[in-house]
Amino acid sequence: GQQLNQSPQSMFIQEGEDVSMNCTSSSIFNTWLWYKQDPGEGPVLLIALYKAGELTSNGRLTAQFGITRKDSFLNISASIPSDVGIYFCAGQVNFGNEKLTFGTGTRLTIIP
């Protein structure tokens, strides 16, 4: 099935650094979602974006819905140890109970 291209694939950063990751698609999505997955757990929703150009924050996290509706980015400021995990973007074509298409994931590791 289709997957969204997410980059970088992995990141190794020091605590306190800012993080940026993005997600691109060859087709348009009308909703973009960002999830975090811890080992052995299901994904947890971080931020949901519903309008092209929208910039939304959730604490230290900020995400933007690209104006072309084919991309999105997620920034994490001042990273802390609990930010470690895998981050997935997901796109949805139509509002409502539509299936999600997931990105390939970005694995974040914090170096002591």
Add this chain to the structure above:
Amino acid sequence: GAVVSQHPSWVICKSGTSVKIECRSLDFQATTMFWYRQFPKQSLMLMATSNEGSKATYEQGVEKDKFLINHASLTLSTLTVTSAHPEDSSFYICSASGLQELNTEAFFGQGTRLTVV
């Protein structure tokens, strides 16, 4: 956010047996539930979409006779892996979406680790 509970969290079964995984929405009515499979270090791949009271829609390449999905109520969907084989070992995750009045985001269960020996 809404709560989705998946059971069991992990299961080990013998090759050739069937395994049932339950997905429940605890505090909302889930008109649609989704089943995903995730292999180690990979992303989530959608297997099927199920709407309450109707047959599931399977993604291309997913065998509907092997992965039986039932969505008999607005709070429960089940995935049965029939005649399981070692290659079916994976992490299975469900998600649920509510009525239109709720936001569009889907809420995920905690996943089920299936190991077939």
